[in-house]
Amino acid sequence: MELQINGKTYEVQADADTPLLWVIRDELGLTGTKYGCGLAQCGACSVLIDGAVVRSCVMPVDGAAGRKITTIEAIEADDIGKRVVAAWVRHQVPQCGYCQSGQVMAATALLKQKPHPTDQDIAAAMVNLCRCGTYNAIKAAVHDLAGGGADQAAAAGAAGNAPQHPAGKAAAAGALALAVLGTPGHAPARQGGEG
Amino acid sequence: MTNLADGPAVAGEALPTGEPTNISRRRFLLASAGVAAGALVLGFGLPVGRARAQGAAKAAAPGTRVPAFLEIRPDNTIRLQSPFMEGGQGIFTAMAQIVGEELDADPATFVVENAPPGHDYIVMSNGMRITGGSMSVRMSYPTMRRLGALARRMLLQAAAERLAVPVGQLTTEPGKVVHAASGRSISYGELAPHALDMPVPDPDSVKLRDPSQFRWIGKPVERLDVHAKSTGKAVYAIDVRVEGMLQAAVQHAPRLGLTVGAIRNEGQVKAMKGVHSVHRLPGAVAVVAERWWDARRAVEAIQVDWREPGQDSTLRYMPADFSTDAFRERLANEPGSGDDAETAGDVASALKGAHTVVGATYHSQYLNHAQLEPPSALARFNADGTLELWMPNQAPEMFLADVAKRTGLDPARITLHSPLLGGFFGRHFIYDTAMVYPQAVQLAKEVGRPVKVIWSREEEFLRDVLRPMAVVRFRGGLDAQGMPVALEAVSATEGPTEGISNKRGEKLDDSALEGLTGKAYAIPNRRIAQLYVKTPAMLGYWRSVGNSMNDFLYETFLDELADKGGQDPYELRLRLLQGNERLTHLLRAVAELSGGWKRGPFTAEDGTRRARGIAMASPFGTQAAVIAEVSIENGQVRVHDVWEAIDPGSIVNPAIIEAQVNGAVALGLSQVLLEETVYKKGMPAARNYDMYPILTPDRMARVHVRIIESGAKMGGIGEPPLPAVPPAVANAVSRLTGQRIRGMPLSRYDFKA
Numbered sequence A: 001m002e003l004q005i006n007g008k009t010y011e012v013q014a015d016a017d018t019p020l021l022w023v024i025r026d027e028l029g030l031t032g033t034k035y036g037c038g039l040a041q042c043g044a045c046s047v048l049i050d051g052a053v054v055r056s057c058v059m060p061v062d063g064a065a066g067r068k069i070t071t072i073e074a075i076e077a078d079d080i081g082k083r084v085v086a087a088w089v090r091h092q093v094p095q096c097g098y099c100q101s102g103q104v105m106a107a108t109a110l111l112k113q114k115p116h117p118t119d120q121d122i123a124a125a126m127v128n129l130c131r132c133g134t135y136n137a138i139k140a141a142v143h144d145l146a147g148g149g150a151d152q153a154a155a156a157g158a159a160g161n162a163p164q165h166p167a168g169k170a171a172a173a174g175a176l177a178l179a180v181l182g183t184p185g186h187a188p189a190r191q192g193g194e195g
Numbered sequence B: 001m002t003n004l005a006d007g008p009a010v011a012g013e014a015l016p017t018g019e020p021t022n023i024s025r026r027r028f029l030l031a032s033a034g035v036a037a038g039a040l041v042l043g044f045g046l047p048v049g050r051a052r053a054q055g056a057a058k059a060a061a062p063g064t065r066v067p068a069f070l071e072i073r074p075d076n077t078i079r080l081q082s083p084f085m086e087g088g089q090g091i092f093t094a095m096a097q098i099v100g101e102e103l104d105a106d107p108a109t110f111v112v113e114n115a116p117p118g119h120d121y122i123v124m125s126n127g128m129r130i131t132g133g134s135m136s137v138r139m140s141y142p143t144m145r146r147l148g149a150l151a152r153r154m155l156l157q158a159a160a161e162r163l164a165v166p167v168g169q170l171t172t173e174p175g176k177v178v179h180a181a182s183g184r185s186i187s188y189g190e191l192a193p194h195a196l197d198m199p200v201p202d203p204d205s206v207k208l209r210d211p212s213q214f215r216w217i218g219k220p221v222e223r224l225d226v227h228a229k230s231t232g233k234a235v236y237a238i239d240v241r242v243e244g245m246l247q248a249a250v251q252h253a254p255r256l257g258l259t260v261g262a263i264r265n266e267g268q269v270k271a272m273k274g275v276h277s278v279h280r281l282p283g284a285v286a287v288v289a290e291r292w293w294d295a296r297r298a299v300e301a302i303q304v305d306w307r308e309p310g311q312d313s314t315l316r317y318m319p320a321d322f323s324t325d326a327f328r329e330r331l332a333n334e335p336g337s338g339d340d341a342e343t344a345g346d347v348a349s350a351l352k353g354a355h356t357v358v359g360a361t362y363h364s365q366y367l368n369h370a371q372l373e374p375p376s377a378l379a380r381f382n383a384d385g386t387l388e389l390w391m392p393n394q395a396p397e398m399f400l401a402d403v404a405k406r407t408g409l410d411p412a413r414i415t416l417h418s419p420l421l422g423g424f425f426g427r428h429f430i431y432d433t434a435m436v437y438p439q440a441v442q443l444a445k446e447v448g449r450p451v452k453v454i455w456s457r458e459e460e461f462l463r464d465v466l467r468p469m470a471v472v473r474f475r476g477g478l479d480a481q482g483m484p485v486a487l488e489a490v491s492a493t494e495g496p497t498e499g500i501s502n503k504r505g506e507k508l509d510d511s512a513l514e515g516l517t518g519k520a521y522a523i524p525n526r527r528i529a530q531l532y533v534k535t536p537a538m539l540g541y542w543r544s545v546g547n548s549m550n551d552f553l554y555e556t557f558l559d560e561l562a563d564k565g566g567q568d569p570y571e572l573r574l575r576l577l578q579g580n581e582r583l584t585h586l587l588r589a590v591a592e593l594s595g596g597w598k599r600g601p602f603t604a605e606d607g608t609r610r611a612r613g614i615a616m617a618s619p620f621g622t623q624a625a626v627i628a629e630v631s632i633e634n635g636q637v638r639v640h641d642v643w644e645a646i647d648p649g650s651i652v653n654p655a656i657i658e659a660q661v662n663g664a665v666a667l668g669l670s671q672v673l674l675e676e677t678v679y680k681k682g683m684p685a686a687r688n689y690d691m692y693p694i695l696t697p698d699r700m701a702r703v704h705v706r707i708i709e710s711g712a713k714m715g716g717i718g719e720p721p722l723p724a725v726p727p728a729v730a731n732a733v734s735r736l737t738g739q740r741i742r743g744m745p746l747s748r749y750d751f752k753a
């Protein structure tokens, strides 16, 4: 079976009913997409399929074959995704970070569908769980991205003291701070060089 | 290869060095050490680091041996080994601020990692190293500042030699040493190879900065890990892989203490796709496979005849008839008056002489940690017989000792890696039956290859340790004016520390009673006692530990007393805190933050009926006061706003504190509104988030924070914002509905507004 992920084509061996999540994580080594519940409850495993957000832990891999899959690893290659990440940095959203791949994917999908979502749109789209309780920061970041379409004041409590520095510096330091493992080098990437 | 952290022998090494390794393993190790493979090798630190560390290591006091903590690279980035594990609380950033302040280096130039086990990193003033109890900053603050100052001194001395000028003519600017007279400067990165080789100066010889001169401590410095965590680059234990690794999934006995009898379909399971092997573990079966999903599918297909333990079994045992509802009844009716934990005056006669006596029974519930990252562990035996482990943990030295004990290996032959934690909240301490790593070690041994074990969410909810349940019998005495003159609380419970050690200690378990004890209110006659009742449930620490439930129990009863005495709960608290300037100020601050105390009920602009509740807590060295505003929507509680004033004495990063308050409010709301671990017939009713609801975004409240720096002794931040949240909500609900709330969660009630 062939999968189109982040602009590359991968040949995968997994059974047709294996959840897409485990193909992405184990077979392709793209571990930015997280396992939280395996039951479509938490959203940690969110990926984009043809631009719409999907909980990959309950999607059989054959349902994704031939469609355009985007994972968190390629998020900054997407214009909207890049803006979302910048807003996440601006609002200092993550705590432990484990849910945040999924949160960023959900926000990106929302903004792809509706560049100026209303409060209701945001509430309906941003439903992933976060045990660290970053909900207010997420809300503030998405309202910020929604750019006036939504009520900024609604999230004011969350971001009151948050630093509002430009994203660049912290982004560079942050990237250094953490290991990058499981790059897709294990997987047979047929296009796009080394993977 | 770089090595900045040669610990004493017992510690193993931060980065394995020297041994021949194959290329991909080498690449992995580089990666796992947080270094981009290309960048690192321009080292300093090594090979010199090894040599220089050796002589000094034995004698140095923890937190003084600079090269064990710091590496400064040619590009002036600074690698810091953090004694405390990062799990979302922002400790890496706080450590960079504290060390950077004294080193004179911008925290943004730091790359921070979890330090390996080792004597150097036992930096807490109580002689421990754990990431918990909200102790990281407050118990290491002077030591970590001094570490930065020592490193700066070494850089100054190296520069003095280089420039051939007296050290007194030199000063520093962020990232460099400056000789003002000649206009010359040298970057830290350039000086480091020499500087970090120099003997570490006498720790008492350095002077710390005057706090009025702080550039980074006390400022909302950006977190160092935010971009990586927003782009999927952060690596957690569950993500780690090594060459040749297999993966395993487990099926635990449905009840603790049962052992594996026959496996009825072993042949069939072995023939399933991808299965490498089937294994029997203590109280569990495992399937090993190349891919975790194959392992999981197969292990769940296994049909095990679970065996009851024999009469002489010493295993912890969960009986088949255990139910949380029945156990709560038992706690409520347990005879006895308990053992004194805190007393003042004479409660018995004060109650006898009181104008009014109020008696009521309150209760809390068992809770799961429900951290979003399911636990995992990766074990690898190397060719030389050494063992390497990657696993989530909040206490590396304790885990190292535990590994040594269980495996019989010399600690020097064990390397422990501590990846980032995908949430912890107390989940990752030494819990005999809730750790993954012993399974990984056994499986790695049995298959002769590295094995990573991941517990499915369902297995995690089956074996997670629980926040204790308590039933507290309160009696309060009021005088003719309605002022409390006596308060007795007898808590029928087992504390987490008692539960973990499976016996009572010599003293009462503080972690059972904190939050009933240590209250600041001037009630002249008090008795707080514990009635110890052992539970078969496995207990553990949960964010804010005893305070997570006890402040709920106490502060809601205090409101009941206020109502019985005809007092406003805010005014009553002010009166009970008379003469306590710090808490009076705090209470007034939260009232002011909320626009002035108003209890309600009142009608809000949107037409809903609302009320507010107030509560206080003094957890982990910090003081907190909370006001919550609620309404009732479809029979359930909606919390609109939470105002929290928090006084940790002094602070390091207000933005991180605000984030921690938000997170603690979320967990506090989750607990009071929704959460409860229910056992029926010895089994948890919930095995995933579908049946164990945690707070969802739509039920989050707006959060308003005021940080007060009273200058009192520095307190904690991760846990303290939580305990006052549940009682503030419950008190508001009692006010709004007229129905007295005496237990959590509120989802058990059906309210009419």
Ligand code: FES
Pocket: A034, A035, A036, A037, A038, A039, A040, A041, A042, A043, A044, A045, A046, A055, A056, A057, A058
């Ligand atoms: S892991 Fe897919 S929704 Fe939780």
Ligand code: FES
Pocket: A094, A095, A096, A097, A098, A099, A100, A129, A130, A131, A132, A133, A134, B088, B372, B422, B423
């Ligand atoms: S940031 Fe930890 S679960 Fe969301």
